[in-house]
Amino acid sequence: MSSKVALVNRRSVGRKRGVSLAPILGDLANRHPGLVRSWFSRLETAGFDRGELVIRVAHAEQRAYLERYCRPAFIEAARLATGRLIAVRFTGPGPVDDADAPLVDDCEGFHELLRLSARHTQDLFVVGPCNRLAYSAAVGVCRSLGSPYNPLFLHGPPGVGKTHLAQSICHGALDASPSLRVAYGSCELFTNQYIEALTRDAVQAYQDRFRQLDLLVLDDVQLLVNQERGQEEFFHTFNALHQNQRQIVLIADRPPDQIDGLQERLVSRMKWGLVAPIDRPCLETRVAILRRKATERQMVLPEDALLLIANRIRESGRDLEAALAQVQSRSADAGLPITADLVREALDGPGPTSRANGVRLEKIVSVVAAHHRVRRADLIGPGRTRSVAWPRQLAMFLARRMTSLSLQQIGEHFGGRDHTTVLHAERGVSRRLDNDEGIRSLVDELSRKLTNGD
Template structure:
């Protein structure tokens, strides 16, 4: 039981919440399986009583405000969600949160639900995916239980519908969402909606619904910056009791710039590879373990992590040495070239570039840029290194 909980419970919760079927899983073993059980059918029968208990409100116990990392990219939606959680039906109604996949929309919605349930225990809260809402509607039509369906959704105090873009082109689902929205909003009940795009960009959704989605507050979550990505990884590692070296955390944050789910997936992968293979968590090992993810970043926007990789390869040095405080001539030059390219090929600030190289003072970056600019005019070797890296972008 304990091994299943430690290795699989969080993943099971996450998978269930993605499918919209509720998430608070508890594992109980009602009967211990003895080693002398001989027949396969008896062994299976003995295992069946293990019971899963799902929360009826669809809330994931891991998604709470205290585990959400706030940065520049999500400060406004986070503040809006706190306001709604404190005063449901009053602050912003409806609250519409949009942003690309894996940026924290679902986390914030669940956090609102948990906060309301804690501070207002008698409040009826429900989180569903738009797909689950649609499936419930189809089931009610098939079983002739439309009244029960409508009562369930229209007698809530707080309704959260995730990934509402799923209802595009589904006329009957949109009809039910429309009337459910009206019933709740007219009763001053809170409605919270998420999507991967703003309301007016959702093709195939009726104008009357789009208009209602925009009645309250529409706010978006942007991809996190480097510092926020590092903080997210540190928080995830803390929650899961992972021991991850700081340079590895920074390396992952630099190379997976846009998606929090991918960040967490990379973190889980390196921990699993390290444990299963009994290998140390070195930069070289991590680069191999995350090879497919790192390769994908090369086809996307240029980022500091990619430039560091290419410079390290070009100079024939390791990432550890590039990011270390060592001051040998070749390492110092490689570091300065990487800083120069980061300044000229990315939109990161001097402070962010310095942070990516474990340098607290951004004047180091200014000095590096000036030095490489001067060397490019006179030193063919330096020019060759820079051209080689740029040609691989």
Template sequence: KAYNPLFIYGGVGLGKTHLMHAIGHYAHELYPDMRILYITSEDFTNQLVSAMQTNQNQQFRERFRNVDILMVDDIQFIAGKHGTEEEFFHTFNHLREAGKQIVMTSDKPPKEIQKLEERLCSRFEGGLVADIQRPDFETRLAILRKKAEFEHLNISDDILALIAEKIDTNVRELEGSVTRLTAYSSLTRRPIDMQLAREALRELFKHSETRVITCDSIQDAVANYYGLSVEDLKSPKRNHEITVPRQIAMYLAREMMGLSLTRIGDAFGGRHYTTVMSSISKVEDSIKQSPSLVSLLDDIRRMIKNPT
């Protein structure tokens, strides 16, 4: 019951649908007689409209309410569609009261889905809300190794590490890079080596070339994002409009450069290291409470790595 509903959210290409299917397959292996229904929210809406037009509302409800697990992909698309929200609200309640499992995916957490009815939002948050983060380097490398192994490909770890370093967006692009690499190798009838990898994936690498990150570049990106000057970040001003961006810049300097607290303090107007420590801790605490801050930080990181 603690995990009902299970609400999974994350960006495009991070594996939400894949994870949902894995849950369904695992449940079927454990309980072969279990009734499991997977559907996208778009198909749910289309079938509802069709049922209403053909006076088959009862058959529609029986189909979705006589299951043990209901899995709805991209639930955010029902927001603002009053008829769909109304029907799903009652379907949700029926299943929950009957002790049946509900699993949903979305590109954002419930409270950030615009136009979603409050009563649905509160129900979606009533179970487990799980965030799928972009994979870190080690995870990206593991994904590439698994993909190469699954496809019976002999690709050196150096090449896989290069791809993992350059492509940090999502799983779909990672796996697509391996497909592109093998296709290029087949077409040119050349073995997969470092030179071929750079040729085959140059377009993917073009926008993610390694760039020297400095404290100045971090301060520039944060200042531009918030419409401030770098001098504001270094100044003694303590109003909220400047304090929060300054804390974020300090956090990114620590995360992306590994600078000591003292060095970060020096770069921000000679602040004491305890002030820097406090600033970083505040951002870390905020990240746990605010998915929107995670997205904001990703945007600034991209600005730092790929300035226009």
């Protein structure tokens, strides 16, 4: 599974007329990581045929996957690699019946459901005492879908690796069998698509898509609370999948019997398999996470500096990564190597890990508004247009990270919104941080501007 992040460095795979697949696969790994599968490393070029780059595959289901989901991405990558427009054709065993095609039905929204991060594989998950049970269960699920842990219910506070582990199950299952029908997404999307199906009189098609899956992974199960129709539909979907020994993986911020507002029959079913907690990382795990993240960032981090960060930042792996970004930024700005003193200086100042009230909320609003070219008044106003929805969520997220204001205080500043809106924004941005390198870079950039006063 590590091939998903290592494709950029793979050796050239089959050269024909000077065209190598290595740069094409590298571009795919960078631009479309959710499409990449480990077997891409075994693709071969078969030369040019009437102006088309021919790529040979070994199995019919692999060819079906490439034809159905990957052709535009391969054409784009080939153009960037060669500097000219090249058509791409896949050849090999086939064709296959649509019933054997990989992933899920191509209804609107399902591509969003399976946008997996190339970083979220099992070999990149840092295992420690706080998550060992959950990790072992995830490995077991990949080896045998439908048993022995069905459903697998993962729960824990934000930033401890639930999304990483859940996506690693999708990666592992698809690596083992590309023809599997897999869906990954939030319960909010599950419910919203059901409501949309009701309005379009397309409920049967919606049910067929979900109930014929081999693997369903749903995040943020707590969002089913008070969704009467959503809970009813999920109850029947759960039953249909479980009775057919199809695998279900559920993720939430707390165990099922602590989610107030869930129907008792759902709580009971969610506990049928294994309920596995993922706790906040202990010191041993925090040190391992910092070493892994420092290597990814190409940072030279002395042991005393590493231990200082690990002892100060205790909440989550996400906070540890934010601290590393802050330290790296301070080192680059000062032109100094990273030392324990520099770490103290970086972490003691206002920043995404301190929650000290050193950054004014008004400044956060101004910086985010300027970056997205929207008016401050619109950002804090009552409007709900798409052009301001994302910047507002991002500003709320930064306010939570960089000020000591409460959820209610932040909501009041943004047009008198409820504290649950702020919490929803914080969780939404956090999920995107896990999956989108561009969002991580944007948050780092805005945090530096706010911290350094740019």
